[in-house]
Amino acid sequence: MSTATSNTIASPSTEETGMKRQYALQAARLTLTAMANITDGLQIPFLKAAPQTLNQIITLADSVKTNKDACGQLAKQATDLIQAIAQASVGKTVQMDERLQDDVEDLRKTLESIREYMSKMTSRKTWKRVLASSEDTAAIAEFRNKLAHAVVVFQIKDQISARISQHAVTQDILQKVTNIHDHLTTSAAGNPPYQSEFLFTPPAYPECFYGRDEFVATAVDLILTHSPAKLAILGPGGVGKTTVAAAIFNNSSIEDKFGEHRAFVSCEPLSTTESLLETLCKAFDVSVQNGKLHTALMxxxxxxxxxxxxxxxxxxxxxxxxxxxxxxxxxxxxxxLAVLTIIITMRGILPPKGVLWTQPALSVLPVVSVDAAKSIYQAISPTDDDMVLETLLCNVDCLPLAVTLLANLGQCGLSPKELQDRWEKEQSKLINLGGKKKSESLDVSISLSINSPLLKHNEDAFSLLRMISFLPAGIPVLYLSEIASHIESITEAQIVLFRTGLAYLTASKRLTVLSPIKLYITSNYEITANEIIDIQKFYFDLA
Ligand SMILES: Nc1ncnc2c1ncn2[C@@H]1O[C@H](COP(=O)(O)OP(=O)(O)OP(=O)(O)O)[C@@H](O)[C@H]1O
Ligand SMILES: [Mg+2]
Structure with missing residues (x-):
């Protein structure tokens, strides 16, 4: 399983694609088991013997020390091809003309050479392995070409059906062979989906990680005691949801339970469910036929x-x-799916509906304690100025993203005292490292929630957000409809703010926002006359 750090660009052709290889081999084994039920009754002797050869190839692919991923793919492709031919010949009367015999013989030889080559690879001494690695890459590519060619041969010469059977082979089987052909030729053309690989390259255990021991322990316990658990890690932007998910993913008990069978998929760069499906198929190395991603994945x-x-x-x-x-x-x-444990991370405090989330549900991820915030800062930018540091971090409500960005500014030579002085003048604009990414700028991170479609379509929710940000201690929920009387659907507005993670309820039941969000709103948006009138009316009535 790959645990490349999130900022390391790993070459997809390295051994880091261990999980892909495991899935490829697993799929090949499953295909082989299914094939065993049909090959016994077949009239072509080669097809009866092929499962044994394939079994050896799969075992060898599992034990090679170099080019593991490519060997796994090769084993899977060989198995897919033989299975398609075997399926096409079930219940058919075979007419073995000379050319068919030659083609079958070529295929048999190709399988034999794959087995022999892999066997040679496994028995090489370490230093020879290194020397032969590029030679092996070329040989594997050549085998792939041969398998691709075999598909063409069996397909073109009257589409298997006429050659093997007097009955028509169903469109379905022909389609299957065509798909395998497409799959083989794209792989053989050396055109793997490099770009997408990073979407499911799992993050490593976070290097700097404080204040979440209890949360991680609870999540791990839920996963180990509920099979399969479904957990939602919720909270405002920048609170550390992804970081916590990475810690759970790399926890040793989780590694023990799931081993290689773990996938971490970032939905952030994806804009459609179709692209999520594609990414999932790639993450699990599912081969897709007829373009039916969902069916194949499930x-x-x-x-x-x-x-x-x-x-x-x-x-x-x-x-x-x-x-x-x-x-x-x-x-x-x-x-x-009974086998699938799911963890999602999502901004907001309401989990996605339609799923029975494991109970007791994880609590919404809170900001970290002052001590943990100080530890994060000290780990990135050590300082002796503990007193000012505490004030500085409390200004941003100990939101991990803000703490991290402040510490990054500290690394640039600014002391906590200097940062505090600048904070008083620049406020949330200070927490910006000049980049356009949310990990480099608090404003960018907050604006993602502000610009979410949910808030864009609900002017009432935005109005409520402006009012909460204007009032220093937020609004007591008990009086919400009275204070915000110009808002028609106050419940809907409140839910939208919960869903975006922009507002939350305090223990004393006040609807409020984190300090960085408050500052962002007050400095970028003006409170309207209606909102001021509502606030004044309520407080004058109270007086
Ligand atoms: N417990 C922690 N200890 C140290 N640093 C942390 C911790 N939690 C988060 N961080 C840091 O805070 C920043 C934001 O964290 P992360 O990306 O996990 O937040 P998020 O809640 O997933 O944000 P978003 O909603 O934007 O996806 C990162 O730089 C991360 O390294
Ligand atoms: Mg995240």
Whole structure:
């Protein structure tokens, strides 16, 4: 399993694609088991003997020390091809003309050479392995070409059906062979989906990680005691949801339970459910036929042992107008799988509906304690000025993203005292490292929630947000409809703020916002006359 750090760009051709290889081999084994039921009754002797050779190839692919991923793919492709031919010949009367015999013989030889080559690879001494690595890459590519060629041969010469049978082979089987052909030729052309690989490259255990021991322990316990657990890690932007998910994903008990069967998929760069499906198929190395991604993914996942899937920043799709229905269907279908433990991270405090989330549910992720915030700052930018540091971090309500960005400014040579002075003048604009990414700027992170489709379509929610930000201690929920009397649907407005993670309820039941969000709103948006009138009316009536 790959645990490349999130900022390391790993070459997809390295051994880091261990999980992909495991899935490829697992799929090959499953295909082989299914094939065993049909090959016995077949009239072509080669097809009866092929499962044994394939079994050896799969075992060898599992034990090679170099080019593991490519060997795994090769084993899977060989198995897929033989299975398609075997299926096409079930119940058919075979007419073995000379050319068919030659073609079958070529295929037999190709399988034999693959087995022999892999056997040679496994028995090489370490130093020879290193020397032969590039030679092996070329040989594997050549084998792939041969398998691709075999598909063409069997397909072109009157589409298997006429050659093997007097009855027509169903369109379905022909389509299957065509798909395998497409799959083989794209792989053989050396055109793997490099760009998408990073979407599911799992993050490493966070290097700097404080104040979350209890949360992680609770989540791990829920996963180990509920099979399969469904957990939602919720909270405002920048509170540390992704970081906590990475810690759970890399926890040793979780590694022990799921081993290689763990996938971490970031939904952030995705704009459609279709692209999420594609990414999931790639993450699990599912081979797709007839373009039916959903069917292929579900059938594949059903056959796996216990598997963990993390869907990070799901709000990207969940809050989108066009995609929310589709992503809801997908999530519901995934959560119906008995083998699949699901963790999602999402901005807001309400979990996605349609899934029975494991109870007791995880609490909404709070900001970290002052001590943890200080530890985060000290780990990035050590300082002796503990007193000012505490004031500085309390100014940003100990929101981990803000703490991290302040510490990054500290690394640039600014002391906590200097940062505090600048904070008083510049406020949230200070917390900006000059980049356009949310990890570099508090404003960018907050504006993602402000610009979410949910808030854009609900002017009432935005109005409520301005009012809460204007009042120093937020608004007591008890008086919400009285204070915000110009808002028609106050409940809906409140829910939208909860869903975006922009507002939350305090223990004393006041609807409020974190300090950085308050500052962002007050400095970027003016409170309207109606809102002021409502506030004044309420407080004058009280007086
Ligand atoms: N417990 C922690 N200890 C140290 N640093 C943390 C912790 N939690 C979060 N951080 C840091 O805070 C920043 C934001 O964290 P993260 O990306 O996990 O937040 P998020 O809630 O997933 O944000 P978003 O809603 O934008 O996806 C990151 O730089 C991360 O390293
Ligand atoms: Mg995140």
């Amino acid at each position: 059938s594949f996942l059903k056959l796996l042992p216990d598997t963990l899937l993390v869907l990070d920043n799901l709000e990207t799709l969940w809050d989108s107008d066009d995609e929310s229905d589709n992503v809801q269907t997908l999530l519901r279908n995934l959560s119906s």
